Amino acid sequence: DTGVSQDPRHKITKRGQNVTFRCDPISEHNRLYWYRQTLGQGPEFLTYFQNEAQLEKSRLLSDRFSAERPKGSFSTLEIQRTEQGDSAMYLCASSAGGTRTDTQYFGPGTRLTVL
Amino acid sequence: AQKITQTQPGMFVQEKEAVTLDCTYDTSDPSYGLFWYKQPSSGEMIFLIYQGSYDQQNATEGRYSLNFQKARKSANLVISASQLGDSAMYFCAMRSGNTPLVFGKGTRLSVIA
Numbered sequence: 001d002t003g004v005s006q007d008p009r010h011k012i013t014k015r016g017q018n019v020t021f022r023c024d025p026i027s028e029h030n031r032l033y034w035y036r037q038t039l040g041q042g043p044e045f046l047t048y049f050q051n052e053a054q055l056e057k058s059r060l061l062s063d064r065f066s067a068e069r070p071k072g073s074f075s076t077l078e079i080q081r082t083e084q085g086d087s088a089m090y091l092c093a094s095s096a097g098g099t100r101t102d103t104q105y106f107g108p109g110t111r112l113t114v115l
Numbered sequence: 116a117q118k119i120t121q122t123q124p125g126m127f128v129q130e131k132e133a134v135t136l137d138c139t140y141d142t143s144d145p146s147y148g149l150f151w152y153k154q155p156s157s158g159e160m161i162f163l164i165y166q167g168s169y170d171q172q173n174a175t176e177g178r179y180s181l182n183f184q185k186a187r188k189s190a191n192l193v194i195s196a197s198q199l200g201d202s203a204m205y206f207c208a209m210r211s212g213n214t215p216l217v218f219g220k221g222t223r224l225s226v227i228a
Binding site: 035040043044045058091102107108 | 119148150152157158159160161162165167206208210215216217218219220221
């Protein structure tokens, strides 16, 4: 059973460019979450999907951010017109849903640096 | 609103000793779950242990145990027989209902040989 995978692991971009990250959840997990983690802080929720439906978005998710999960499997997170404040670790997690604990399992993250 | 507070930015422990990492939480929901995750320098969040608000017994997973004191709203993580590989950031998190996980700021644990 493979864990959650994310690609790329590192991304360096110039301010104003668009970037896209991919997350592949644990197979058969129907819930998928995106978090952002800045230095010295815990992860902060961005958005989550139940299958292909995006059910909740944080106010942190500005108009420049968009996430998709088109077939209910992998997900992409796109940031348009990146700003230096977008520099952070972007973490993806998945869970099976429907269980008492509904534990979220995380991927290795994508570290974004905006120059 | 839910909130997690971890008051220890950093902790040191001697190898083979036990260490307690503090976590207090705030929620008005009577049904909630508490989680601890470990984050090594590689960045991946590793799930360690879970405690449900209605669980009668403290959760244990190998060398990890959770000291759950509901009246005090605390959920401290106890690591027994510390190993060098335990050096990492540790995050306490909470979820109630279908809300997303809310994390604390974490505690950096350093295990000394």
